[in-house]
Amino acid sequence: MIYITRRESFNAAHKLARPDWSDEENTAVFGKCANPNWHGHNYQLFVTVKGEVNPETGFLVDLKWLKQIINQYVIDKIDHKNLNLDVDFMQGVLASTENLAIAIWNILNPMIAEGGAQLHSIKLYETDNNYVEYFG
Amino acid sequence: MIYITRRESFNAAHKLARPDWSDEENTAVFGKCANPNWHGHNYQLFVTVKGEVNPETGFLVDLKWLKQIINQYVIDKIDHKNLNLDVDFMQGVLASTENLAIAIWNILNPMIAEGGAQLHSIKLYETDNNYVEYFG
Amino acid sequence: MIYITRRESFNAAHKLARPDWSDEENTAVFGKCANPNWHGHNYQLFVTVKGEVNPETGFLVDLKWLKQIINQYVIDKIDHKNLNLDVDFMQGVLASTENLAIAIWNILNPMIAEGGAQLHSIKLYETDNNYVEYFG
Amino acid sequence: MIYITRRESFNAAHKLARPDWSDEENTAVFGKCANPNWHGHNYQLFVTVKGEVNPETGFLVDLKWLKQIINQYVIDKIDHKNLNLDVDFMQGVLASTENLAIAIWNILNPMIAEGGAQLHSIKLYETDNNYVEYFG
Amino acid sequence: MIYITRRESFNAAHKLARPDWSDEENTAVFGKCANPNWHGHNYQLFVTVKGEVNPETGFLVDLKWLKQIINQYVIDKIDHKNLNLDVDFMQGVLASTENLAIAIWNILNPMIAEGGAQLHSIKLYETDNNYVEYFG
Amino acid sequence: MIYITRRESFNAAHKLARPDWSDEENTAVFGKCANPNWHGHNYQLFVTVKGEVNPETGFLVDLKWLKQIINQYVIDKIDHKNLNLDVDFMQGVLASTENLAIAIWNILNPMIAEGGAQLHSIKLYETDNNYVEYFG
Numbered sequence: 001m002i003y004i005t006r007r008e009s010f011n012a013a014h015k016l017a018r019p020d021w022s023d024e025e026n027t028a029v030f031g032k033c034a035n036p037n038w039h040g041h042n043y044q045l046f047v048t049v050k051g052e053v054n055p056e057t058g059f060l061v062d063l064k065w066l067k068q069i070i071n072q073y074v075i076d077k078i079d080h081k082n083l084n085l086d087v088d089f090m091q092g093v094l095a096s097t098e099n100l101a102i103a104i105w106n107i108l109n110p111m112i113a114e115g116g117a118q119l120h121s122i123k124l125y126e127t128d129n130n131y132v133e134y135f136g
Numbered sequence: 137m138i139y140i141t142r143r144e145s146f147n148a149a150h151k152l153a154r155p156d157w158s159d160e161e162n163t164a165v166f167g168k169c170a171n172p173n174w175h176g177h178n179y180q181l182f183v184t185v186k187g188e189v190n191p192e193t194g195f196l197v198d199l200k201w202l203k204q205i206i207n208q209y210v211i212d213k214i215d216h217k218n219l220n221l222d223v224d225f226m227q228g229v230l231a232s233t234e235n236l237a238i239a240i241w242n243i244l245n246p247m248i249a250e251g252g253a254q255l256h257s258i259k260l261y262e263t264d265n266n267y268v269e270y271f272g
Numbered sequence: 273m274i275y276i277t278r279r280e281s282f283n284a285a286h287k288l289a290r291p292d293w294s295d296e297e298n299t300a301v302f303g304k305c306a307n308p309n310w311h312g313h314n315y316q317l318f319v320t321v322k323g324e325v326n327p328e329t330g331f332l333v334d335l336k337w338l339k340q341i342i343n344q345y346v347i348d349k350i351d352h353k354n355l356n357l358d359v360d361f362m363q364g365v366l367a368s369t370e371n372l373a374i375a376i377w378n379i380l381n382p383m384i385a386e387g388g389a390q391l392h393s394i395k396l397y398e399t400d401n402n403y404v405e406y407f408g
Numbered sequence: 409m410i411y412i413t414r415r416e417s418f419n420a421a422h423k424l425a426r427p428d429w430s431d432e433e434n435t436a437v438f439g440k441c442a443n444p445n446w447h448g449h450n451y452q453l454f455v456t457v458k459g460e461v462n463p464e465t466g467f468l469v470d471l472k473w474l475k476q477i478i479n480q481y482v483i484d485k486i487d488h489k490n491l492n493l494d495v496d497f498m499q500g501v502l503a504s505t506e507n508l509a510i511a512i513w514n515i516l517n518p519m520i521a522e523g524g525a526q527l528h529s530i531k532l533y534e535t536d537n538n539y540v541e542y543f544g
Numbered sequence: 545m546i547y548i549t550r551r552e553s554f555n556a557a558h559k560l561a562r563p564d565w566s567d568e569e570n571t572a573v574f575g576k577c578a579n580p581n582w583h584g585h586n587y588q589l590f591v592t593v594k595g596e597v598n599p600e601t602g603f604l605v606d607l608k609w610l611k612q613i614i615n616q617y618v619i620d621k622i623d624h625k626n627l628n629l630d631v632d633f634m635q636g637v638l639a640s641t642e643n644l645a646i647a648i649w650n651i652l653n654p655m656i657a658e659g660g661a662q663l664h665s666i667k668l669y670e671t672d673n674n675y676v677e678y679f680g
Numbered sequence: 681m682i683y684i685t686r687r688e689s690f691n692a693a694h695k696l697a698r699p700d701w702s703d704e705e706n707t708a709v710f711g712k713c714a715n716p717n718w719h720g721h722n723y724q725l726f727v728t729v730k731g732e733v734n735p736e737t738g739f740l741v742d743l744k745w746l747k748q749i750i751n752q753y754v755i756d757k758i759d760h761k762n763l764n765l766d767v768d769f770m771q772g773v774l775a776s777t778e779n780l781a782i783a784i785w786n787i788l789n790p791m792i793a794e795g796g797a798q799l800h801s802i803k804l805y806e807t808d809n810n811y812v813e814y815f816g
Binding site: 417419420421422440441443445446447448449450487488489490493494535536 | 623629672
Binding site for chain 2: 014033081
């Protein structure tokens with residue numbers, strides 16, 4: 001069993017605020033992340049897959065393929081977007097790093113399984129000081 | 137003459153779009169940066185000042201002071217904010233990295249001169265791949 | 273189960289030397305790290321906690337709280353300090369990165385449990401080339 | 409049980425191409441990595457060992473020793489080398505990051521066991537965007 | 545006058561060796577960089593242009609355009625290539641970082657002038673520890 | 681004219697405190713950097729030299745030589761040392777980053793001139809957030 005990781009980046013706006021709470025309640029819980037006019041981040045996404053090395057190619061998976069599905073099904077839907085307003089798979093949940101990592105797992109997990117490997121983890125940096133990891 | 141640089145970080149939302157242009161015109165010029173619902177970045181700001189070393193302290197300037205004025209007059213006004221909507225000194229100009237660097241120069245330049253040093257440059261990273269420098 | 277990590281930094285002096293050994297013995301075992309007049313590092317500390325996402329907030333834990341307890345109970349006691357002389361929880365052990373990581377675990381583990389999450393790991397960089405991880 | 413990691417770097421040339429395939433077949437599978445005239449990378453190698461802290465030294469292992477065996481048995485054989493042509497332990501396999509990580513594990517694993525610790529993982533970065541991990 | 549910088553990356557093989565010298569002479573001067581079977585690097589290229597901010601767009605230059613010409617005229621010709629064998633504009637000179645930076649300047653300088661800005665510098669990292677800068 | 685930069689690292693202890701001031705005066709001016717028991721840093725040193733490319737080698741200077749003199753005359757004297765107590769060329773001045781950068785310039789400047797190049801700048805990082813540059 002070997003593990004391979006691909007890093008991709010995207011930029012997005014978001015806010016942490018429940019629509020059923022007042023601005024005061026949201027600020028009390030989420031601090032400056034609740035700014036009604038949004039803020040944003042340069043996110044970094046690390047997708048780790050695991051499996052056996054294919055002796056014919058020396059590869060676990062073809063990284064060009066992994067890069068392509070990450071970009072088509074994830075990055076293109078969130079890059080230069082508003083996570084709260086523009087992203088269908090983030091509707092109905094708070095736009096936290098935790099929830100975004102879980103949503104990305106749910107998108108990529110069946111696709112990577114179809115490609116013959118196994119998704120191991122989603123690691124998502126919101127800033128250089130904070131990141132989330134999800135293992136399913 | 138010696139140069140000393142202090143790095144600070146902030147997160148903000150913005151879009152590149154002229155209010156006097158249509159969405160189509162803005163997208164034609166600014167691409168995905170014109171997304172009407174905003175996007176955002178983890179900006180990094182490098183403030184470089186120059187002058188003589190004070191032989192009594194071995195310092196060009198007290199970095200605690202430099203950090204304090206950068207935070208009070210710049211970071212606190214843009215961190216977790218929307219550069220287009222929330223920031224008084226960005227009203228009336230496009231929220232580009234170029235214009236933000238120039239605006240930060242204009243704020244800090246007289247304050248650093250009052251503190252006995254000279255502002256040398258503002259360097260502002262929008263992403264790991266793009267940065268702007270302004271020398272006045 | 274989701275994992276979230278917070279990074280904090282501190283600067284400290286230390287030496288690797290047993291008080292019951294001579295300078296020669298210490299240098300033979302610890303090399304230049306045994307310099308009697310100390311040396312120092314910019315340490316980086318990564319604290320990883322795990323648990324369930326709170327559906328009300330989208331958070332595993334409030335990062336402002338996590339940052340606050342790391343700073344109050346760990347960083348404020350070791351930043352700009354001498355690990356051998358100034359830090360009560362490092363008395364009686366060698367000031368190695370291993371021992372410091374274990375000591376930080378012992379401080380934070382009960383506090384994070386009280387806060388409703390679970391400490392997963394302490395990762396401590398002494399330099400860009402060396403780091404220690406402890407999982408309890 | 410504690411884990412300690414040492415980072416080392418090396419530069420090497422390689423290509424991804426099976427000698428029993430034509431250039432067209434290799435390019436179809438490996439893309440620009442199959443360039444017959446080679447390309448190359450600044451690799452980063454992270455070697456993680458685990459075990460108990462020695463109470464006499466505060467160390468899991470002596471990092472000077474770990475650095476020395478990594479350099480003598482791995483780095484000196486691959487740094488400024490061609491992985492396909494110059495490296496005995498890569499003969500007969502494709503020069504992929506996966507295969508190189510496994511080969512490095514196989515070299516270091518018995519040596520670290522002899523030194524009284526346990527090899528936990530080999531992490532090998534080919535670029536800032538791709539890395540492989542192997543746990544034996 | 546404002547300065548904007550775009551970073552791009554590429555991977556290439558090279559060796560430092562004069563064809564009119566013996567292997568012994570080349571090794572005496574260039575050390576392990578003269579390995580006849582090549583080695584390689586993950587290069588990082590920083591292209592800095594300068595000029596006035598266009599008040600209509602808030603831009604010095606359109607970074608999409610800058611990125612496009614760097615990729616079309618430079619990166620596509622050197623990425624995953626052998627600098628000594630595959631790159632027309634490096635024929636007849638040693639494949640040093642210095643010579644590569646100068647060659648990239650000579651390619652981009654007239655194109656950036658045609659685009660209405662001015663090339664300020666080419667900064668080229670061969671490794672994290674070494675880089676070259678050229679200002680024309 | 682071309683510029684080439686070599687990065688080296690070192691770890692050292694220091695404090696910012698005048699021996700002719702009381703602890704209270706030192707703390708009033710230098711804050712936690714005046715801790716009598718020292719603190720320390722992982723410093724990063726960037727040495728930039730300039731000159732013409734030698735057409736015979738494609739080099740401005742031989743980086744092995746540059747690395748060797750930086751290590752012999754600077755790094756070996758300050759790495760794993762106490763800047764206030766152990767370093768002859770820092771006696772009589774405050775152990776600030778400014779003064780250390782100037783002292784390193786004064787050591788390397790004549791040696792690099794003898795080697796046929798010209799020292800352009802000393803850039804010295806004390807932390808990721810602070811650095812000093814000196815151009816003579």
